[in-house]
Amino acid sequence: MQLFETPKPKTNDPSEETIVELFEFWKETFNKRASTLLDDARRKKISVALRNYSMDTCKAAIIGCSLSSWHSGQNPNNKKYHDLSLIFRNAEKVEYFLDIHEKETKGEQEMEEWLRS
Numbered sequence: 001m002q003l004f005e006t007p008k009p010k011t012n013d014p015s016e017e018t019i020v021e022l023f024e025f026w027k028e029t030f031n032k033r034a035s036t037l038l039d040d041a042r043r044k045k046i047s048v049a050l051r052n053y054s055m056d057t058c059k060a061a062i063i064g065c066s067l068s069s070w071h072s073g074q075n076p077n078n079k080k081y082h083d084l085s086l087i088f089r090n091a092e093k094v095e096y097f098l099d100i101h102e103k104e105t106k107g108e109q110e111m112e113e114w115l116r117s
Contacts, residue, residue: 014050022046022058023084029066030082042084049088061087061094064101
């Protein structure tokens with residue numbers, strides 16, 4: 001007789017391939033060096049993000065962070081704030097960076113439309 005149930009694997013856990021894809025996208029977006037590691041903390045943040053958001057949404061949040069001048073180092077400390085632990089800290093942060101992405105891409109679209117007219 002077993003007192004405790006064996007934990008069932010979660011069916012919505014992202015695959016290792018999917019986690020690596022998003023990690024590589026983040027590295028490319030922020031020009032991280034090749035030696036940047038996908039450690040357990042980053043793997044966990046990516047995994048949780050991919051359980052809650054689509055790959056495209058996660059990529060848009062990463063791009064949103066890259067479009068933020070503050071997070072790109074234009075702040076009093078001249079420090080870049082763009083680690084995965086920040087971008088995927090919680091839903092509020094993801095949504096904040098998604099808002100930046102949407103505003104910037106909307107502005108680009110409006111500029112293109114204006115130039116074409």
